[in-house]
Amino acid sequence: MIAELVLATLFGLLLLGIHRKLIARIQRRPGPPIWQEILHMLKFSFKTTWIPKTASPVLFVGVVLIAIGIWTAAFYVLVSGGSLLVILGIYMLHKIVEHGFGLSSGSPYGKYGGVRSVISAASEIPLFVSVAVIAVYTRSLDLSAIMQYQQVHGPLLITAFPAACAMFLVILSKMPFGPFSIVEAKELVSGYKTEHFGIWRAGLEICNGLKTYVLLAVFLGVFIGPLSLPWLLLGMILMIVLLAFACAVTPMMAPFDSVTIQMLVTALMLVYAAAVLLVVHP
Amino acid sequence: MKMKRTTVVRIFWAGAAVCVIASVLYFMGMIPLPLCAALLVVAFPVTILSLFFCWMAGESGGDIPFIGY
Numbered sequence: 001m002i003a004e005l006v007l008a009t010l011f012g013l014l015l016l017g018i019h020r021k022l023i024a025r026i027q028r029r030p031g032p033p034i035w036q037e038i039l040h041m042l043k044f045s046f047k048t049t050w051i052p053k054t055a056s057p058v059l060f061v062g063v064v065l066i067a068i069g070i071w072t073a074a075f076y077v078l079v080s081g082g083s084l085l086v087i088l089g090i091y092m093l094h095k096i097v098e099h100g101f102g103l104s105s106g107s108p109y110g111k112y113g114g115v116r117s118v119i120s121a122a123s124e125i126p127l128f129v130s131v132a133v134i135a136v137y138t139r140s141l142d143l144s145a146i147m148q149y150q151q152v153h154g155p156l157l158i159t160a161f162p163a164a165c166a167m168f169l170v171i172l173s174k175m176p177f178g179p180f181s182i183v184e185a186k187e188l189v190s191g192y193k194t195e196h197f198g199i200w201r202a203g204l205e206i207c208n209g210l211k212t213y214v215l216l217a218v219f220l221g222v223f224i225g226p227l228s229l230p231w232l233l234l235g236m237i238l239m240i241v242l243l244a245f246a247c248a249v250t251p252m253m254a255p256f257d258s259v260t261i262q263m264l265v266t267a268l269m270l271v272y273a274a275a276v277l278l279v280v281h282p
Numbered sequence: 283m284k285m286k287r288t289t290v291v292r293i294f295w296a297g298a299a300v301c302v303i304a305s306v307l308y309f310m311g312m313i314p315l316p317l318c319a320a321l322l323v324v325a326f327p328v329t330i331l332s333l334f335f336c337w338m339a340g341e342s343g344g345d346i347p348f349i350g351y
Contacts, residue, residue: 001304001305001308001309001318001319001322002301002302002304002305002322002326003305005322005326045333045334045337046337064327064331065327065331066327067327068326068327068330069323069324069326069327072319072322072323072326072327073323076315076319076322076323079315080315080319199331199335203330203331203334206330
């Protein structure tokens with residue numbers, strides 16, 4: 001189990017590297033090699049590490065452990081085919097962790113980054129509606145049951161395409177260099193992770209790798225169905241290509257615009273969910 | 283706040299042992315997946331961070347100076 005966890009983390013970091021490389025190539029830049037994020041994580045692990053005087057030491061260190069811990073838990077929920085609601089809960093918990101990162105450092109940049117992570121919680125509302133639509137179709141929120149449903153009735157990507165688009169938007173909001181990445185905007189230096197340097201940042205990179213792997217695997221499981229490992233990995237690479245295109249051709253939005261678009265998507269999804277409820281369970 | 287290298291090394295080996303033993307016991311069917319996962323959720327982050335502390339700590343110095351300014 002530990003081997004799978006380590007490999008998933010490394011593959012997640014590789015996906016982030018592919019994402020970065022593709023964005024660069026689309027923008028006609030050479031870009032870093034695809035294993036850059038793995039090197040990045042190793043580089044930070046060798047850097048001098050500190051805790052700023054203005055920081056709350058317990059929270060400053062503890063939040064890194066929690067960040068890795070919650071996505072480790074999400075990985076095992078995924079592996080065991082557990083409840084989609086637990087993954088949703090962990091996704092929301094990640095927002096609180098981002099907030100904790102920002103507040104624990106005492107840096108104004110970190111604090112603003114933390115505040116923006118709370119604002120960007122608007123991106124989670126389409127996820128609620130997406131999950132509700134899945135529940136209406138499959139009458140279950142267990143990942144294993146959702147996958148079994150798709151073996152019989154075909155992929156939800158076709159039958160619930162708007163829900164897949166909404167969840168894609170949610171994943172897009174978590175990707176670096178994306179239109180909704182307001183927590184990492186350059187006017188905030190590095191946002192909530194500005195003061196987390198050295199091994200703390202290396203720990204955060206591990207969390208990001210694991211998070212990317214889990215979110216993409218959950219998307220494929222929920223909207224495509226059960227896949228063998230080679231197809232799952234190929235599916236993740238295709239997903240990251242789509243996400244890279246979306247990130248490369250759209251500028252980072254202002255926080256207000258980002259929240260407005262996400263609320264509009266939520267409104268559309270609510271209409272869609274109501275229509276599905278009326279059609280599937282009249 | 284300072285931490286001795288020997289302490290960090292001990293934490294790393296303890297965390298790594300928990301991760302490996304939990305995985306082996308799960309494969310042998312002696313513990314269920316939720317218990318294995320619970321152990322790894324606690325041990326994996328600690329192991330990773332202590333590993334990073336281990337290899338950045340110099341052999342000559344007594345402590346890891348991880349408070350700067």
